[in-house]
Amino acid sequence: GAVVSQHPSRVICKSGTSVKIECRSLDFQATTMFWYRQFPKQSLMLMATSNEGSKATYEQGVEKDKFLINHASLTLSTLTVTSAHPEDSSFYICSAEHGHNQETQYFGPGTRLLVL
Amino acid sequence: GESVGLHLPTLSVQEGDNSIINCAYSNSASDYFIWYKQESGKGPQFIIDIRSNMDKRQGQRVTVLLNKTVKHLSLQIAATQPGDSAVYFCADFTGGGNKLTFGTGTQLKVEL
Numbered sequence: 181g182a183v184v185s186q187h188p189s190r191v192i193c194k195s196g197t198s199v200k201i202e203c204r205s206l207d208f209q210a211t212t213m214f215w216y217r218q219f220p221k222q223s224l225m226l227m228a229t230s231n232e233g234s235k236a237t238y239e240q241g242v243e244k245d246k247f248l249i250n251h252a253s254l255t256l257s258t259l260t261v262t263s264a265h266p267e268d269s270s271f272y273i274c275s276a277e278h279g280h281n282q283e284t285q286y287f288g289p290g291t292r293l294l295v296l
Numbered sequence: 297g298e299s300v301g302l303h304l305p306t307l308s309v310q311e312g313d314n315s316i317i318n319c320a321y322s323n324s325a326s327d328y329f330i331w332y333k334q335e336s337g338k339g340p341q342f343i344i345d346i347r348s349n350m351d352k353r354q355g356q357r358v359t360v361l362l363n364k365t366v367k368h369l370s371l372q373i374a375a376t377q378p379g380d381s382a383v384y385f386c387a388d389f390t391g392g393g394n395k396l397t398f399g400t401g402t403q404l405k406v407e408l
Contacts, residue, residue: 223385223398273339283328283389287339
């Protein structure tokens with residue numbers, strides 16, 4: 181099956197620093213990737229849709245200048261949390277759309293971010 | 297706004313029993329539904345899906361039922377095993393879009 185990886189799997193950083201999270205589709209090309217955030221004991225909330233070669237589309241309430249998304253190739257999207265604060269501590273999960281089938285998304289294993 | 301939600305936040309079952317996890321959705325335009333399993337510290341894992349033109353679909357040990365009249369779907373797990381312990385989410389696609397909306401999740405605990 182299609183595999184999506186994320187790196188790093190967990191990261192601890194100091195408040196005010198920036199953290200980059202990578203999402204890769206390992207055996208397929210993904211024109212579209214999605215970034216979700218999940219707080220403890222809660223559901224996944226879509227943050228943004230990452231489109232290869234164009235600007236990301238952010239959901240309402242998500243600051244685009246704080247959560248920078250770059251989708252430079254068909255197999256890689258990155259999410260950079262800029263000037264991270266403790267309230268940004270969360271589980272960040274990406275998914276990749278397989279080919280042109282909008283209904284088929286494969287999820288990555290997630291990245292645990294802890295901001296001290 | 298439109299949302300997909302669950303009735304029970306936690307479900308405890310005995311090993312070997314059947315589990316039923318419920319989900320209510322509010323968007324009548326939703327036409328495709330997916331159940332995901334999420335183990336602690338991992339990403340969601342696809343379990344089974346169903347389209348709005350169906351009311352039942354079966355997989356290996358799992359069955360999804362869809363009742364469009366009351367906007368309700370359920371996931372049935374037969375002969376629940378310890379490895380089934382996880383959080384289960386329903387999610388839906390609204391027709392014409394590629395965004396998934398996740399429900400609130402149900403924690404399934406399997407007791408030995």
